[in-house]
Amino acid sequence: MEETTPGSRPVRVLIADDEALIRAGVRAILARDPHVEVVAEAGDGHEAIALTRAHRPDVVLLDIQMPGLDGLAAAARLHRESAAVGVIMLTTFGQDAYVTRALEEGADGFLLKADDPRELLNGVRAVGAGGAYLSPRVAGRVIAGMRAHRAAHPHRPLERLTEREREVLAGLGTGLSNAEIASRLHLVEGTVKAHVSAVLAKLGARNRVEAAISAYEAGLVTPAGGGDDDRVVVESRGRAPRLR
16 A cells, blocks of 8 residues: 655544544544644534635545534535545444445545554555545445345446456556556556546446456456455555455
8 A cells, every 4th residue: 555655745634523532532543643644623514524625634534423414414515525635434333325325425435433443544544645445344245235236237347348448447456556557558648547437437436446346346356355354445546446
């Protein structure tokens, strides 16, 4: 995973949770990384949106159940207002419906409060670099859900992709950057970017997490581990997705 290097700008984070104790705990975990900076805290969704406008963080950590405007609704508004802000749902609730709704609303990550603290740091780094991140506790269920959906809709997967687009998807699934895919396929980088956009559109992938899973489901990627221990990491919006 691409990490922030010493001397570079820290990942700026806003924490939104209606429980002050939770915010303090999250802040303490993030303080372990000198390349992560908490710039603001919010107690509800409306405050999170206002503080995002004021502080322009790189990553917003949102609890789902908050008064006034919940985290899912806040994620949708933040996604509409600024695609440059990465949104991670950090919640106690890992039900499939919440995960699906979060991804539909444009969230770039989904973490559980019961996760190992290292997952929080990993997720913030990944999303701060422009990528996406799923908790290992939910990644296996997301893959299983997509697998079931594709079983019910057998004509959706790769048959709409051209041979070149399949090659690009394979590159995405193995973690190559656009530049690396271009070098491997003897293409210019701009052409690869166009192919990536076409692949996402044809697969109906709402985000790069789903593109990575699509590559996995097509047999183009073999992640380490298995089952609920699968971890979905997408290196960045300008880089290729990886399954770990």
